Amino acid sequence: MNDDQVDQREVRSEIESCFDSHASLAAHLRSLTWVDPKQPTGLSGWTVGHVLTHIARNADGVVSMLDGFVQYPHGAKGRNCDIESGSSRSWAELIDDVTATSAMLDIRLADADLDWSGTVTMLPGVRPKASLPLMRQREVEVHRADLDLGYGFADMPSDYVRRDLRLMGMFWKARRPMGMTSLPDVALALDPAIRLSWMMGRIEIDGLEPANLF
Secondary structure, three states, rough: OOHHOOOHHHHOOOOOOOOHHHHHHHHHHOOOOOOOOOOOOOOOOOOOHHHHHHHHHHHHHHHHHHHHOOOOOOOOHHHHHHHHHHHHOHHHHHHHHHHHHHHHHHHOOOOOOOOOOOOOOOOOOOEHHHHHHHHHHHHHHHHHHOOOOOHHHHHHHHHHHHHHHHHHHHHHHOOOOOOOOOOOOOHHHHOOHHHHHHHHOOOOOOOOOOOOOO
């Protein structure tokens, strides 16, 4: 992809929205007096410590890709080891890690000279570099909801929900046969935030099979 094929205004808008999600998450975490890092979350087998460590390491991974390297230098195994080893830290250490790594990523994303053309190498495969701001915001918003600490899909910014629903709709169509690409009527009738939650596999809806997009 050439630079002139990237919608620069849309990328900048997604970056600003990502900044807002970082700031909102940090403020939310610091507003909580204390949470047990071993507390279970909405993700099976993952504690609060696991989820927060993942959010921090994901920020590191995005910086790595912006610097021209792969997302996780030590691969999936190294990523998983980092999450596991970091999950047992104190509540204060976890918050500091999330806020510091998000701030570092904000600095990189704010670089007006950053070239958004080309691709990056993520664990799932090669992706357009210009998709990184939205993908990062997804990690922050969805995993913030996974924490089960008073924030859910209904609280997510409407611009994020709109953008990711559009992307999830493209994923849906790409995985269905020709002529069978539309979302079910039951799904289309859902509130956008609820529909996104279903597409992310976070909730079950009567009359709908799992979206199975991830």
